[in-house]
Amino acid sequence: MATKKTTTKKTTSRKSATAKKAPAKTTTKKKPAAKKKTANSGDKRMSALDAAAKVLGESKESLNAKTMIERMAAKGYWTSPGGKTPHATLYAAIIREIQTKGKESRFVKADRGQFTLNK
Template sequence: MSKKTSTKKPATKTVKAKPAKKAPTKKAAARPDAVVEATGECPKGGSHEWTEEGDEKFCTKCKEPQGSKAKPAKGKKAKRTKPAVDKKMSALDAAAKLLEETKEPMNTKAMIETIAAKGYWTSPGGKTPHATLYSAILREITTKGKEARFKKTDRGNFAFNG
């Protein structure tokens, strides 16, 4: 008789480590030289107790100084204000300006040539800027409908919708 050897591995038990407990933090109110004031709004929202240390006041719960700016509520992004910078005109904006000035329908190849000649916009080096402009004009017409700056007059021709 031959003995059969088992290929099974012995069962091992995995144990997850528990997270370490955080050390308790000392409250500012426990200091003898600190003065606690219960009025005022915390910069992070809500009413908190303020602790006065020297010439500054801090929130006892979030440790923020009283003079700091409040952060926006969750879910809302703070709007950044950028200084007014003279931006380049897009090909679509330049085409609208050109069609408004000329008051006659044009195809996109003629628009690109005239826009470049007047200096409103220059191609960044693309091979078919007229096709890109054509696509952008059609996209504006389909998304904005009657409020679009352009209207299609004939096959391949567009005029200012004003």
């Protein structure tokens, strides 16, 4: 009859095996005073949804998200901060606004992938 193999686990903690780190020094740095933004600030950037509403207001027909992104960039209202698919992000944001705000939304889905302003 064969003998049964048994293994024993060695319990070593990794903490004891590695060097102990010294506690992080806590230093308090004073943050510079935040600039107060006023309503008249010219440096405030427009959001993608606000820019899309402005582009749709200037347009006479319904537009898809890709066309809105192109027109927003051409007119200087909004530019993508480096994303690969800003049109997909804009589309999702418009759909989300329509779903959450309902009839009070700025946008209305006119056709498949096409949006207009809510009147």
